Amino acid sequence: MRIEEINKSYMNGEWVDGESGNLYDIRDPYDNSVVTSVNLATAGQLEDAFQVAEKAQKEWAQSSVEERRRVLQGAHDYLNENREDIVQLMNRESGSTILKANLEIDLSLAELKEAINSADELYKVKVLSSGIEGKVNKVHRLPLGVISCISPFNFPMNLSMRTIAPAIALGNAVVHKPDVQVGLSGGQIIAKAFAHAGLPKGVFQSILTDINEVGDGMIDNPVPRLISFTGSTPVGRHIGKVAGENLKKVALELGGNAPFVVLGDAVVDRAVDAAIFGKFVHNGQICMATNRIIVHQDVYDDFVEQFVAKAKGLQAGDPKNPETVVGPIINKEQADKIMGIAAEAKKDGLRVVLDGDRSGNVISPIVFADVPNDSKLAQSEIFGPIATIIRAKSDDEALAFANDTEYGLSSTVFTSDLEKGQRFALQVDAGMTHVNDQTVNNEAHVAFGGNKASGLGRFSHPWIVEEFTTTKWVSVQEEYREFPF
Incomplete structure (x- = not known):
């Protein structure tokens, strides 16, 4: 796969240059080299x-289950067959390590497999009784229409595919x-895969542009019926406001401040292994990443010692x-922000137990201990390789700390008592809680989503079916009905 084949917008089945006159350089966050340059698309494009999609959708809505499955399988096969090229591109474009790139491809393939399973959910009919003599009620599941999808930089292929597929x-x-x-791994490789699979023109289009060119065009255009967005909570609030004013549905996966709770009876070395992965996978640039490590005082000192040794x-x-x-942060601005967070925490007097180095956009692990749960550091979504360890006096205090955040995406509790762990998990106000595992979990057949400021709606099959379809009631009066007047 040559980059020159996919560094344009994909519109109505064609690869086209943006017409804005503005050239954007996609850069390798590790060495700042130019991966490729793209012409940004305009609001008019x-x-x-959207106009093309509206027309194409009406025809695609009439496709058979077999055709939809064939296309999805074809896209799956294309990505699988080109895995090595995609890994190399992700290395350069998003700074993904080889482990992370392969993980992301596997997650994307799983989304396609589950989408194949979802294809026969369309046009299902539920027959219901009626209190009116001679009437039959039928509830149909129909396509929603056109969906607007906006995805972020951290897991671009996977977080795009979970909507697109x-x-x-x-x-x-x-x-x-x-x-x-x-843009390449987050959209244009996906477009290439579906084009290869024979998806009709206009059904999927991927536009390389930015907000300076298109403004709110992805959310206030009258055509899309649903806005699917993964990204920051402030942007999600804006999207929710604009979508609400236009009576559009939303599927929002937003920020997180994931608590990793270690209870007093936990096996410390296993908890440390999980916490290291949950904190530092993809350099902490994940909404589900472990953000606050809350440790019972009975095992606190042991945990801190082992965690620092492993992080080092x-x-x-x-x-x-x-x-x-630990690879590079996505860009210099983000790396500057992370280092600024660390500097402010040090200025506030928080205890550094492992200080990291910065080389370009690469920041090695930084660990703070004895952090107050109500501190600015603990209450911020760091999105980088800074670990925050908090001491809890009891299980009840650990639970209170875990819930003391505006976010509620992912969470974890470690304990030797699995029944206690499950009871604890149900009390954590988050969309997902994992017992004796780390916070970064995603399976395409399990409900994925957050509470509070972490989002609205649930992804994954079969929950996504309700989000991405509409229901219609058709009643059939099979016998003549007498009316009172």
Whole structure:
């Protein structure tokens, strides 16, 4: 796969240059080299894409289950067959380590497999009785229409695919805007896969542009019936407001401040292993990433000692090196922000038990201990390789700390008592809680989503079916009905 084949917008089945006159350089976050340059699309081109999608969707809605499955399987096979090229691109475009890139491809393939399973959910009919003599009630499941999809930079292929694949499986069309920093792996490889699979023109379109060019065009255009967005909570609030004013549905997966709770009876070394992965996978640039490590005082000192020793041994550097665990932050601005968070925490007097180094956009692990749960550091979504360890006097205090956040996406509790762990998990106000595991979990057949400021709606089959379809009641009066007047 040559980059020159996919560095354009994909519109109505064609690869086209953006007409804005503005050239955007996609850069390798490790060495700042230019991966490729793209011409950004205009608001007018985006509007055209929605018009094309609206027409294409009406035809795609009439496709058979077999055709939808064939296309989805074809896209799956294309990605699988081109895995090595995609891994290399993710290394350069998003700074993904080899481990993370392969994980992301596997997650994307799983989304396609589950979408294949969802394809026969369309046009299902539920027959219900009626209190009116001679009437039969039928409730049909129909395609929603056109879906607007906006995805972020951190897991661009996977977080795009979890909307795109089920939407197409359920007879919808999709207009997609990946974060242009990772526009190739976040959108254009997906477009290439579906084009290869024979998806009709216009059903999926991926636009390389940015907000300076298109403004709110992805959310206030009258065509899309649902806005699917993964990203920050402030942007999600704006999308929710605009969508609400236009009476559009939303599926929002937003920020997180995931608590990793270690109870007094936990096996410490196992908890440390899980916490290290949950904190530092993809450098902490994940909404589900472990953000606050809340440890019962009975095992606190042991946990801190083991965690620091293990974090100190993680290799940071070039993501193309198979030994690298911590690669580069996505860009200089984000790296500056993370270092600023660390500097402010130090200024506030928080105890540093492991201080990291910065080389370009690569930041090696930084660990703070004895952090107050109500501190600015603990209450911020860090989105970087800074670990925050908090002491809890009891299980009840640990639970209170876990819930003391505006977010509620993912969470974890470690304990030797599995029944107690499950009871604890049900009391954590988050969409997902994992017992004796880390916080970064995603399975395409399990409900995924958050509470509170972490989002609205649930992804994954079969929950996504309700989000991406509409129901229609058709009643059939099989016998003549007498009316009172």
